[in-house]
Amino acid sequence: MSESVKNLKEYKNNLAYDVKNLSLWYGKDQALKDISFEIEKYQVTAIIGPSGCGKSTFIKSLNRMIENIPIVRTEGEILYKNKDIFDKSVKVEELRTKVGMVFQKPNPFPKSIYENVVYGPKIHGIKDKALLMEIAESSLKGAALWDEVKDRLDDNAYGLSGGQQQRLCIARAMAVQPEIILMDEPTSALDPIATYKIEELIDQLKKNYTIVIVTHSMQQAARISDKTAFLLMGELIEFDKTEKVFSNPRDKRTEDYVTGRFG
Amino acid sequence: MNYESQFIKDNKGESKYEFMSNYKIEIDEKRISRRIKLSNASRYIFSLSLIFALLVLVILLYRIGVDSIGWLNINFLTGRLSIFPEKAGIFSVIIGSVYLTLIVIPVTLVLGVSTAIYLEEYASSGKIKRVINTNISNLASVPSVIFGLLGLTVFSRMLNLGSSILAGGLTLSLLVLPIIVVSSQEAIKAVPGFLKEASLAMGATKWTTIRKVILPVAIPGILTGSILSISRAIGETAPLVVLGIPTLILTTPDTIFDDFTALPIQIYYWTLDTVLTPEYANLAAATIVVLLLVLFIMNSTAIIIRNKFQKKF
Numbered sequence: 001m002s003e004s005v006k007n008l009k010e011y012k013n014n015l016a017y018d019v020k021n022l023s024l025w026y027g028k029d030q031a032l033k034d035i036s037f038e039i040e041k042y043q044v045t046a047i048i049g050p051s052g053c054g055k056s057t058f059i060k061s062l063n064r065m066i067e068n069i070p071i072v073r074t075e076g077e078i079l080y081k082n083k084d085i086f087d088k089s090v091k092v093e094e095l096r097t098k099v100g101m102v103f104q105k106p107n108p109f110p111k112s113i114y115e116n117v118v119y120g121p122k123i124h125g126i127k128d129k130a131l132l133m134e135i136a137e138s139s140l141k142g143a144a145l146w147d148e149v150k151d152r153l154d155d156n157a158y159g160l161s162g163g164q165q166q167r168l169c170i171a172r173a174m175a176v177q178p179e180i181i182l183m184d185e186p187t188s189a190l191d192p193i194a195t196y197k198i199e200e201l202i203d204q205l206k207k208n209y210t211i212v213i214v215t216h217s218m219q220q221a222a223r224i225s226d227k228t229a230f231l232l233m234g235e236l237i238e239f240d241k242t243e244k245v246f247s248n249p250r251d252k253r254t255e256d257y258v259t260g261r262f263g
Numbered sequence: 264m265n266y267e268s269q270f271i272k273d274n275k276g277e278s279k280y281e282f283m284s285n286y287k288i289e290i291d292e293k294r295i296s297r298r299i300k301l302s303n304a305s306r307y308i309f310s311l312s313l314i315f316a317l318l319v320l321v322i323l324l325y326r327i328g329v330d331s332i333g334w335l336n337i338n339f340l341t342g343r344l345s346i347f348p349e350k351a352g353i354f355s356v357i358i359g360s361v362y363l364t365l366i367v368i369p370v371t372l373v374l375g376v377s378t379a380i381y382l383e384e385y386a387s388s389g390k391i392k393r394v395i396n397t398n399i400s401n402l403a404s405v406p407s408v409i410f411g412l413l414g415l416t417v418f419s420r421m422l423n424l425g426s427s428i429l430a431g432g433l434t435l436s437l438l439v440l441p442i443i444v445v446s447s448q449e450a451i452k453a454v455p456g457f458l459k460e461a462s463l464a465m466g467a468t469k470w471t472t473i474r475k476v477i478l479p480v481a482i483p484g485i486l487t488g489s490i491l492s493i494s495r496a497i498g499e500t501a502p503l504v505v506l507g508i509p510t511l512i513l514t515t516p517d518t519i520f521d522d523f524t525a526l527p528i529q530i531y532y533w534t535l536d537t538v539l540t541p542e543y544a545n546l547a548a549a550t551i552v553v554l555l556l557v558l559f560i561m562n563s564t565a566i567i568i569r570n571k572f573q574k575k576f
């Protein structure tokens with residue numbers, strides 16, 4: 001095996017996702033047009049673009065949540081572990097166990113803080129009470145929420161502030177031991193301080209997780225991401241290292257967007 | 264006059280929005296105080312309708328209460344039916360109603376909630392689902408006599424259940440099923456989609472999501488609808504009359520295949536015969552009091568159960 005082939009193979013193993021020619025339609029409206037790019041492991045990949053550009057659609061196809069809308073049709077491939085996630089042999093439950101998701105609006109269950117965190121482990125078959133408690137503690141610590149809630153784990157999650165609820169949702173996602181965490185504008189409903197805490201958390205999380213984050217805020221993308229993809233009207237305009245996208249973009253449209261000339 | 268707002272061009276040629284300014288809102292004190300008076304009066308007008316409803320109810324309860332005095336005693340509750348008013352007791356009638364309830368509750372809850380889950384969570388939305396939904400809503404408003412005829416044909420004749428408790432219970436279940444389906448559907452629909460998403464995104468199956476997230480949130484709503492409709496079934500007379508439930512039954516039913524009579528039926532027959540035996544009116548009144556008490560107890564129990572679920576969540 002030649003050196004370059006070996007390098008290529010190593011590189012491919014370093015990929016969390018390999019998106020190939022992905023197109024997606026809502027009925028007759030095309031939302032994603034022939035998107036191809038690679039998402040590396042243990043990095044934060046930000047997806048930016050104006051409203052309606054398809055960034056939420058894109059991130060929701062990474063764990064096939066998009067299929068909850070019945071009229072959706074896709075073409076192309078998203079390779080995860082060298083397998084197309086749209087392949088019939090892939091069980092969507094397995095995929096979503098390995099790919100966690102945090103949503104735009106904090107969406108804890110109307111249960112106690114503890115029950116929220118252990119929901120995932122419980123449905124995946126863990127019954128041991130002591131183990132569940134350990135999972136809850138380590139997940140909440142991982143989401144930098146433990147110190148704030150350790151004395152009231154049995155209180156309803158709706159008593160928490162918006163930022164705490166969102167960190168609870170991150171803890172809940174982490175408790176399932178995913179490899180990838182998808183975040184769909186996780187701070188858009190939060191105030192600046194809560195946003196700062198989540199951003200700090202994301203920075204720590206990338207040691208252990210691959211993170212894909214959709215964001216409205218270009219400053220946020222610049223602050224936290226390693227690579228940035230810019231989508232416009234369902235097309236991938238630019239995908240590169242974040243510094244490059246923000247300081248020296250290749251495409252005029254990217255430059256216009258990141259400098260705030262439209263969007 | 265021109266009431267349109269419009270875009271006008273300024274000197275640079277860019278269009279600018281100009282708000283219409285050819286009217287003025289003025290404070291007219293007389294008009295405002297008149298409207299406040301009307302607003303205050305509306306409160307009394309609306310409370311009148313409540314007073315009217317309560318008044319009718321109180322009169323009814325008072326007359327029944329007066330009629331039942333002296334007749335509603337231990338012998339009446341534990342005794343057997345008899346054609347002699349002084350000797351008559353309604354023990355077997357109460358047992359008949361209890362048996363009916365024990366059939367109606369599980370049958371309607373299981374079938375009704377399952378149907379609602381299927382329609383809301385599994386059935387793909389389309390023409391067929393719309394037709395089915397419309398038909399279920401229509402069924403909810405079909406007169407109960409029609410359900411009696413259906414029960415007579417299917418359960419009594421075709422399945423040969425005669426006028427047994429089972430035939431009566433299944434007929435009453437049919438009667439309230441549409442209402443339970445519709446109210447359960449509404450309760451399931453009201454569960455926020457983001458909770459479902461949260462569960463599915465963690466790799467939960469649809470069924471796990473229904474069991475652990477959707478149903479717990481929907482159950483208080485489901486129970487509210489079910490309580491009301493099951494109470495209706497227990498007080499229903501017409502379908503049972505059509506089934507040919509006997510007027511006078513001397514034995515207490517042991518199994519669900521025995522003949523029986525129920526509280527509303529007994530009230531109905533006693534009321535019919537008041538011309539010949541005036542005391543039957545008192546018996547009917549006493550039975551009404553018992554029926555109301557049974558319904559009251561049932562509703563309270565259901566409300567307690569519902570509140571328990573609500574607290575847990």
